[in-house]
Amino acid sequence: MMAKELFPDAQEIRKGRIRIEVEPEKVGEIVKKLKDNGYDHFVMLSCIDWINDGQFELVYHMWSYEYREHVMISTRIPRDGGSMVTLRDLFPQIETYEREIHEMFGVDFIGNPRLGEFILEGWPHMPPMRKDFDTEKFVKDFYYKIPEVKEE
């Protein structure tokens, strides 16, 4: 069944692109339902920082080779202390995307045992893909400092 039939509320952005907005707790169920209905290719998991709304938007992208249709399942979680249940059991590659989002945005994925260092190493600062992480300030603070010359 096509996404529009499964979810009548789904919005068609353009031909072959469907967007569904759902509550975080329903995502797992929807991804599973789509997987069972021909949307067998999990494309990727994206995170968007809507800093003014105080929310992160997680977008689960799925594609059906059969219907040639791409579905984006969007859900919003709080920016501070937000968490999501892992979906690594449905598609193994979700695990890697969750590792990256955990590291780059600071979202906790409950049930994913591999959260931890992925790309960054020994990073004590704010997750760098958050909008309030100021790259220029960071670079100035860490690399542009002129070491003090100590007088003997």
Place this chain on the structure above:
Amino acid sequence: MMKEFELFVGPNHPGVTGNMSYHLWVEGATIKKVETRVGYLHRGFEKLMEKRIWMQNVPLVCRICVPEPDVNEAAYSMAVEDLMGWEIPERAKYIRTIILELARLGAHLLTVGGIAASFGLYTIAQWGVGDRDYILDIFEQITGARVYHIYIWPGGVRWDLPKNAKELITKVLDYLEKRMPLYEDLLIRNKVFIRRAVGVGIVPKDKAIEWGVTGPNLRAAGYQLDFRKLEPYAAYDSVDFEVPYYPKLGEYEVLSDGSDIYTRTAIRLLEMKQSISIIRQALKEMPEGDVILKHPQWFAWKVPAGYSYVRVESSKGEYGYFVVSDGGKKPVRVHVRGPSYTHGINVLERIAPGMNIADFSPTAISLDVCPPDIER
């Protein structure tokens, strides 16, 4: 009881396709467990793109994938066009097709050379790099740059092909066509290669789609799926080409059940032949006319708010751009889906256990793992 050792492959290792490493747990010569280690190459492109205006990001995106930068330019431009609602001129579509297929030829030459080198067949590797240089020469004449072309642009391509483009490209295609039998004799019909590559590095066919395998790796597993056919972009719906897949290996012998190093290499060689044919057709059928839309001022672009996901079929698999705009002068978020993200991490980590150490590098290279698209 045999002792377990830890083995670190990379980040500076001839068996790794760039700056990444693998942490192997081995018992004797058998791999027990693999973890892919990345982080040597992260350049923060996605973060940088949020700080730059739409136009400024074109010179940035091509740097995401070194062996095949043009797919990035194409996908990013297509995403901007999608949000803007632009339809690009017909001639630009054909030029994009030519550029993307030339890039595919170059990338496949590097990969096929890499696969051969991982078995110690260095002649092919040298040839591959050498022959790719003729393609880079074409790029230099068309775009002014050899590696990062910054030629495909939202709204079309930056300028028309030079007057002698047809002769220039045809000459190189003729040359490559003459070279193909040599590659075949030295690689695909080479007993050394056959004994090492057949039945090695198998991605389970029934898991291929679920694990997110795309591109030549998916076609080697027996699926005739190609985004140039499924969601045609540029001028791919106007040119005639075949999608080689297992077990339809054309003139090459089917020696295995597919999805192994041998089949993946054969598929890439067959795709090169198709690319040559596509470029010839595009050169012949290309209409005259404009190559770029008459834009409003580049620095003043405001892209309507919305979500766009656009994909292209790169030499490595599905290359996607997820672009989000809030209607402003800069993107809110650009997320790049690189094919190596799945091939190099979750697929490789699952298929490597049980493999001999000597088969590991050829498997990784035959999956065409390219670290730059894992770390954007």
